[in-house]
Amino acid sequence: MKQNITAAHVTHEAIGKIGGIGAVLEGLFTSQSYLDEVDRSILVSPLFSLEGDVSNRLGQGGEVLYSSLDGFNNTSYFSSFRHIEATFNVNIVYGRRTFTDKRTGIKSSPEVILIDISRIEEKPVNDLKYKMFHEYGIRSHLYEHLWEFEQYVRLAPPAIAVLKAIGAATQNDSTIIVSHEFMGMPTALAGKLDREYDFKTVFYAHEVAPMRPIVERNPGHDTMFYNVIEKAHERGLYVNEVFGDQSHNFKYALVGAAKHCDNILAVGDHVVSELKFMAPEFDLADIDLTYNGIPAYQIGLEERYNSKAKLQQYCCNLLGYKPDYIFTHVTRMTPSKGLWRDLRVLEHIDKEFRKQNKTAVLLVLSTEVSKRRNRDIYNMEARYSWPVAHREGMPDLSGGEAEFHTCVQEFNTKSFNIKVVFINQFGFSRECCGTRMPDDMEFMDIRKGSDVEFGQSIYEPFGIAQLEPLSFGGICVVSNVCGCAGFIEDVANGRNVKNVIIADYTEINGNNLHDMEDMLLIDRIARDRIEHKVSKKVADQIICNLPKNDRQTEELIETGYDLARHMGWEAVCQNYVINSLRKAVNKIHNSMLAC
Numbered sequence: 001m002k003q004n005i006t007a008a009h010v011t012h013e014a015i016g017k018i019g020g021i022g023a024v025l026e027g028l029f030t031s032q033s034y035l036d037e038v039d040r041s042i043l044v045s046p047l048f049s050l051e052g053d054v055s056n057r058l059g060q061g062g063e064v065l066y067s068s069l070d071g072f073n074n075t076s077y078f079s080s081f082r083h084i085e086a087t088f089n090v091n092i093v094y095g096r097r098t099f100t101d102k103r104t105g106i107k108s109s110p111e112v113i114l115i116d117i118s119r120i121e122e123k124p125v126n127d128l129k130y131k132m133f134h135e136y137g138i139r140s141h142l143y144e145h146l147w148e149f150e151q152y153v154r155l156a157p158p159a160i161a162v163l164k165a166i167g168a169a170t171q172n173d174s175t176i177i178v179s180h181e182f183m184g185m186p187t188a189l190a191g192k193l194d195r196e197y198d199f200k201t202v203f204y205a206h207e208v209a210p211m212r213p214i215v216e217r218n219p220g221h222d223t224m225f226y227n228v229i230e231k232a233h234e235r236g237l238y239v240n241e242v243f244g245d246q247s248h249n250f251k252y253a254l255v256g257a258a259k260h261c262d263n264i265l266a267v268g269d270h271v272v273s274e275l276k277f278m279a280p281e282f283d284l285a286d287i288d289l290t291y292n293g294i295p296a297y298q299i300g301l302e303e304r305y306n307s308k309a310k311l312q313q314y315c316c317n318l319l320g321y322k323p324d325y326i327f328t329h330v331t332r333m334t335p336s337k338g339l340w341r342d343l344r345v346l347e348h349i350d351k352e353f354r355k356q357n358k359t360a361v362l363l364v365l366s367t368e369v370s371k372r373r374n375r376d377i378y379n380m381e382a383r384y385s386w387p388v389a390h391r392e393g394m395p396d397l398s399g400g401e402a403e404f405h406t407c408v409q410e411f412n413t414k415s416f417n418i419k420v421v422f423i424n425q426f427g428f429s430r431e432c433c434g435t436r437m438p439d440d441m442e443f444m445d446i447r448k449g450s451d452v453e454f455g456q457s458i459y460e461p462f463g464i465a466q467l468e469p470l471s472f473g474g475i476c477v478v479s480n481v482c483g484c485a486g487f488i489e490d491v492a493n494g495r496n497v498k499n500v501i502i503a504d505y506t507e508i509n510g511n512n513l514h515d516m517e518d519m520l521l522i523d524r525i526a527r528d529r530i531e532h533k534v535s536k537k538v539a540d541q542i543i544c545n546l547p548k549n550d551r552q553t554e555e556l557i558e559t560g561y562d563l564a565r566h567m568g569w570e571a572v573c574q575n576y577v578i579n580s581l582r583k584a585v586n587k588i589h590n591s592m593l594a595c
Contacts, residue, residue, distance in 0.1 A: 010184030268483020293569030307449030
C-alpha cells in the first residue's frame with residue numbers, strides 16, 4: 001500500500017518567483033510525476049510584509065482561507081490557529097496558491113503558510129537555539145543580530161506547530177520538510193528534534209551559499225576557486241583550512257547542518273563538489289545530483305523570425321540600423337554573472353564581423369533594483385534617449401549598474417560592427433521599456449528571437465535562464481562551472497550539438513600552475529590573460545555555429561527542442577527528484593527504533 005507523502009517546502013519564494021527557487025517550485029508543482037508521488041504540498045515562509053489586505057496576502061494566484069491580520073476565516077483550522085497564535089504570539093496567514101503550466105494544462109494548488117514572527121515569544125525560539133547548539137553545534141548567539149538568520153530560526157517553532165495543526169504530520173503518513181537553501185534549515189532541524197513525529201528532512205541545495213562570496217570576492221574568481229577545490233579534494237583539505245575560518249558566516253553554520261538531513265539534492269556537479277568541500281562529514285552524507293528542469297517550447301521558423309524581426313526593429317529604433325544578429329543576456333545584476341566576459345567575447349567577434357560585413361547588437365536586460373516606474377522610463381527616454389544613453393543616480397543607474405555601463409560605453413566607443421544596449425529594467429514590453437519598443441513586443445520575444453544568449457557566470461549552481469532560448473534555436477553560451485553544463489553534456493551523450501557552447505575559464509594548462517598554493521595566487525592579471533584566450537575560442541565557436549540560412553536555423557530549432565524536452569521538469573522529476581524524496585521517506589531514524 002502506497003504511503004501518503006506530504007512535502008513542506010520552506011522557502012522565501014512562497015508567494016512569488018524572485019529567482020531560481022521560484023522557478024524550481026513552479027516546475028515541481030506542474031510536473032505530473034511529482035503530483036503523482038507527492039499527495040500534499042505546502043509552502044512555508046515568514047510573512048515579510050504587513051502591508052496590504054486579505055486580497056493580496058498570497059500574491060498572484062493566491063486564495064486566503066485564514067488571516068488573523070485581517071480577521072478573515074474560511075477554514076476549520078480556526079481554533080487550532082488561534083491557539084498557536086496565542087502560544088507563540090504570532091499571526092498566521094493560510095491559504096492556497098495555484099500554479100499552472102499553460103503548455104500542458106497541468107494545474108496544482110499547494111497550501112501556503114505565512115507566519116508573522118516579528119513579535120514572537122522568546123522562550124520557544126531560545127529553546128530551539130539551545131537544542132541546535134547541543135545537537136548540531138550551531139552557535140546562534142553569533143548571528144542573532146542578523147535578521148536574515150534570526151527570522152528563519154523564529155519561523156521554525158510555530159511552523160512545526162502549524163504543520164501538525166493542519167494534519168500534515170500523522171503517524172500513518174510521511175512528511176518531508178524540504179529546506180530550500182539555508183532558509184529552511186532551522187525548520188528542518190526543529191522537525192528532526194521533534195519528539196512527537198518522525199519528520200523526514202531534505203536539503204535542496206540550489207547553491208552552497210558560503211562558497212559564493214569566496215568566488216565573487218577573490219580576484220581570481222572561478223579560475224582560481226575550482227582549480228583550488230580540485231587540488232584540496234586530492235589532499236583531503238576543506239574550506240576552513242584553505243580559505244580560513246568561515247564560522248563568522250551564518251550560512252556556513254546552517255548549510256553545514258545539512259549533513260544531518262536524510263537526503264541532499266544538489267542542482268549541479270559543482271554543487272556536489274562544494275558540499276564535500278564544506279566538511280569531511282559530507283563525504284558520508286546522502287547527496288543526490290538533481291539537475292533543474294528547463295522549459296521546452298516547440299515553434300516553427302516563422303514564429304522565430306517574427307520575434308527576431310521585432311528585436312531588429314527595436315534596435316533600429318534605438319540605433320538607426322537593423323542588425324544581422326541579435327545577442328542577448330537576461331540576468332540579475334550581480335558579480336557572479338560575469339557580464340564583462342560577454343564584452344570580451346564580442347571584441348573578438350567584432351573583428352571578424354568587420355571582415356564579413358555583418359552586424360550585431362547585444363541587448364543586456366538586467367537591473368539590481370526593483371522595477372522602475374513607467375513614467376520615469378518615458379521621461380528618461382525623452383530627455384536623453386534611454387536606454388542608449390544613461391545617467392548615474394536614480395531613477396536611472398544604481399551603483400553596480402553604473403559600473404557595468406562604464407564598461408559598455410568603453411566597448412561601444414571602440415567597436416565597429418557590434419553595439420551593446422543596456423536595458424536596466426524589469427520586464428520587456430513597450431509599457432515598461434519606452435515608446436521605441438514595438439507595440440506588440442512581449443518578454444518571450446527576447447527568448448524566441450535571440451541568436452545567442454550569454455551566461456558565462458563565475459558562480460552558477462545551475463542556470464535555468466541561460467538555457468531558456470534553447471528550444472527556440474538560440475545558441476546558449478555558458479561557462480563550465482554552470483550546473484546546466486553537466487546536464488547538457490549528459491543529455492547530449494557525446495553528440496556535438498551547435499546549440500550550446502561551454503566556455504571553460506578554469507582552463508589553466510600552459511600557465512605553469514601545478515600546486516594548490518600557486519593556484520591560490522591567481523589574481524586579476526592572471527585571470528585576464530586566461531579569459532582573453534578562452535573568449536577568443538568562444539567567439540570562434542559562435543561565429544562558426546551562427547546559422548547562415550533558413551535550413552541551418554531550422555536545424556538549431558529542431559536540435560534545441562530535442563535537447564530541451566529531455567531536460568524538462570517532467571524528466572527531472574522522473575529521473576531525479578522522486579527518487580531522492582523516496583530515499584528520504586525510507587530512512588529509519590534511531591529515535592524511532594528506540595520507541
